[in-house]
Amino acid sequence: MHLETDVLIIGAGGAGMYAAIEAARAGASVILADRSLIGRGGATVMAQMTVAVALGEQTPDHWEHHLADTLAAGRGLCDENLAAMLCEEGPARIREMDAWKVGWAREDGHIKQAHAPGHDRPRCVYVDFLATGPAVSRTLRAQLNHFDGVRRVGDLLIVDIVVRDCVAVGAVALHTPTGEIVTIAAKSTIIGTGGLTRLYRRNSASSNMSGDGYALALRAGAELVDMEFVQFFPIGHLAPRLVGMDPIMWDPFRYKLGGKLLNGDHQPFEEEYAARDSRSDGAYVLTRDLATYAITKEVEAGRGSPAGGAWLSFRHIPEADIRRAFGPVVDRLAENGIDLARQDVEVAPIAHYHMGGVRVDTSFATSVPGLFACGEAVGGANGANRLSGNAITEALVFGARAGQTAARHASGVAQGWTEAAAKTSVDMLKSASARPGPNLAEAVARLQAVMADKVGAFRTAEKLDAALADLDALAREIGDTPMISAKAFDPVLVDWLDLRQMLLVARSVAIAAKARTESRGAHQREDYPGLDKAWTHNQVVTLAGGDIALRAASPAKRG
Amino acid sequence: MKATIAIQRGAPGETAHVETFEVAFEPGQSVLDALRILRRETDPSLAFRFACINANACKECMMLIDGEVDYACKVKLKEGVTSLLPLPKKALVRDLVTEIAPPDERLFAPVRKSAR
């Protein structure tokens, strides 16, 4: 099957859906494709917490204050122009969402803004109860109905961007329910595929967050930036099994109530690590980075909790206070058989967000004409670490912008599609065979283990080298020919295609991590502790002659 | 603990058949957890929809569980037999996967008129 459109948008999360709305508003025809269902497959629908935006509703604020906090968290590596755009245009997007009835929580007649760590004042809007992401997703999906020019296609996995004479001209896709190969001619293509945290064993990811967009961009000849900066959330939920809650939910409660971290022997350990470090921020006993470090070290020393993390205890807090602070969450916990007044839960660092990503300019164009990117798929705005609440703002602001510029680009060019340009990718899919080979679902788990154990929150040259060797071995195991088990909805073929992309993305993270011989923000090297001023630059990743190449670039300054 | 999962398999045009698997589990684990373990350990070709795994937000994992329509990620595993069938009122794709997207969000949907 062959389709044609002005603008192809890959990924229907917050970024992709906003891009579709803006591209349609600008008069472009749009195909909005998602490998999952529209508005359901990625991080946007899963986010339960807050959205950072300088509305000044709760307390006077200005986007420059939001920017100052964003740049501080980014530790010298932010693309200041992208960061400024996120902060400056956030209010317009949040107010537009408000007009579309997303339902931001209100208090005394104004939109309520909460104070989240890292922000200098209350700045974060949300939708009750823990419904921010679902509300954002639902609102954008409903808006799409107003635009006839947008064709929404779920179950369409984009496999490759098609490039002709160094220009992006469309894409090759797999329609999973039928197994049919679909080609799409597009004047502009936008990558809105979200992040890569599924590369790690413990993560907050959906099954669609394997970093496809980074691999699509690299193979198309575009650049990535800051790939070494994967954000780990220190106290992600580990055990007992908990469904229906965001795994990062413990943080605000620990913050509010003073939940205690205990090691496997039920001994407190936070203070010992805090005493050794001067970065303690007063509010938390330990900063986030240090909490991740402390838990990882306790586990390595054989003092982990049974599931391999730390205990989080609220048992010293009166039951009534727990109920007051947690509200309806207490009931959701009870559904999962968890009673905080009587039992501790296990937590561990989990991969949560990717600061790095596709390198774009302020029109969200990549270095490949016709190829754009937006949302978490983009690198640069958050530098070496991200403030809480910035990711959804980033998705909405960058999505809207990318939609506008991609539509403008499309209005000035002709379709460049040729079948010949798509041939390599189509042939690869056609060559798929049912052959004996490794269990690919298990291979994905092995890749996740390699990344967690050797390219995790704390890195050394030795571990990174070992990881690269493991990734090479895994690549040889899966080979160059896709494996299949059935025609319709074949998870084996999807795993193979995922591994093809995940292996490339994992390599780019490991190679960039190895080159950066310092510790900064979310990139921590045990063999190079401490920030090194000489490293105040970004690393740009490209794919040249089949291998990953790195070069340095200065972070963009405002202007 | 051990759960026995009886899964209806097959694609349209094939004779549907039930396959039975045993899975070791820990209390609190979900039916979706078991399906994912089965793919890793026993049969990677087993088809079922899911995306969010923990959040119960994507609403993609609906199937018929012991005769009730429910989310595979929400229903807890139990000892003894759990029977899984595809949603009865939706077009079957394969195994536990059905066509659940609204018609205008599918590839083979009528093309909507352009705004221009």
Ligand SMILES: Cc1cc2nc3c(=O)[nH]c(=O)nc-3n(C[C@H](O)[C@H](O)[C@H](O)COP(=O)(O)OP(=O)(O)OC[C@H]3O[C@@H](n4cnc5c(N)ncnc54)[C@H](O)[C@@H]3O)c2cc1C
């Ligand atoms: C559990 C969780 C909680 C979070 N909480 C918050 C929070 O409280 N506040 C905040 O600011 N941020 C939060 N974040 C981060 C934030 O949600 C994301 O960064 C943001 O939603 C990303 O939006 P996006 O549109 O770029 O990507 P996503 O929403 O992830 O959407 C990407 C889409 O692309 C699709 N896709 C991927 N690859 C392909 C392909 N090859 N072909 C076709 N489609 C593809 C996916 O199926 C998916 O639907 C959270 C993240 C998680 C995981």
Ligand code: FES
């Ligand atoms: S897997 Fe998302 S709701 Fe069940």
